[in-house]
Amino acid sequence: MTIKAEQQKLAPTALIELYEVTLKEAPANEEPFRFHTGTSGLNKNVIWRGNEYVALPIETEGFDINTQGSLPRPKLRVANVNGIFSALLRETEDLIGATLTRKRTFVRYLDAVNFPDGNPSADPTQEFPADVWFIDKKTLETRYLIEWELASAYDLQGVKLPRRQIIQNSCQWNYRDGNCNYQGSYFDKDNKPCLNKKDDTCPKTLKACEIRWCSVGGGTAILPFGGFPGATRT
Known part of the structure; x- marks a missing residue:
């Protein structure tokens, strides 16, 4: 079953959002940091196309795009557990300029290794077109929470x-x-x-x-x- 057919079902399986963060000017052979929010009911690491996506306390909003007004500025929030992300920010200049790719598919298409009895519906080709954003600025950092504002490729200063x-x-x-x-x-x-x-x-x-x-x-x-x-x- 294709992803379009699954989307049109009265009761489709859960939609899962997978994220990849690639650091600015990262070496070509460096793997991106992969994670997912766990809001699809899978509160564990998941495997998609052979790559592992870590379950993290993440919240996102503002990805909707309309044809009127300014371009969207999505927000990405992460719980700053034990100050781990604060330490990461110090090493990567707050992640500014990093690329964030959002991938979306249905749980039924995830790799068979995610399920105790396998998954005959696993299909790495079934996904919605990926969304690519750039981390434009850090808007909040506390001992509990870090928030970034994202920008599209057309909404960055100096882009032609x-x-x-x-x-x-x-x-x-x-x-x-x-x-x-x-x-x-x-x-x-x-x-x-x-x-x-x-x-x-x-x-x-x-x-x-x-x-x-x-x-x-x-x-x-x-x-x-x-x-x-x-x-x-x-």
Whole structure:
């Protein structure tokens, strides 16, 4: 069952929000800090796409986007248990400039390892489009609570548009990285299945993206294509 079909059910399974924080100018091989709020009923660490997300006392608000008024400024709050986060802030300049990615999926699609009897519905391709925000400023820090204000990529001082070149049929993501997110079978440069990892590559076309994602999503996956297929010459 696809995520769209699950969303339209009268009683869908719980929606879970997963967060990833990547420090500003972090090395390319450095793993992001992954966590979730535990509000979906899973008050424990969870595994999604083989990555562990730590359950933390987190509260978020303000992610709703409308077509009127100013851009949203979501808030992220975390309980400052034993001053752990205060110590982290001193080492990372209050996390200012860090990237926060919010991923959303339903509990039924989480990895089978999360459930004692496995999970036949586990599907790493079923998720809503990820939201990317930037930690813009720290608005509160006490012995009990820390709060940050987030900003979108279009709401940061000094940012100019467009942020990247508009190319019609050439994906600008790095193959299998955090934006591409493809973790399926190997394909060669001609979009043919292969067994050797060293031959695994992507020609960065829309067709290549469709072939790879349809191999794991059964033709129903949302393509994270990094190009602009609708762009035309004026």
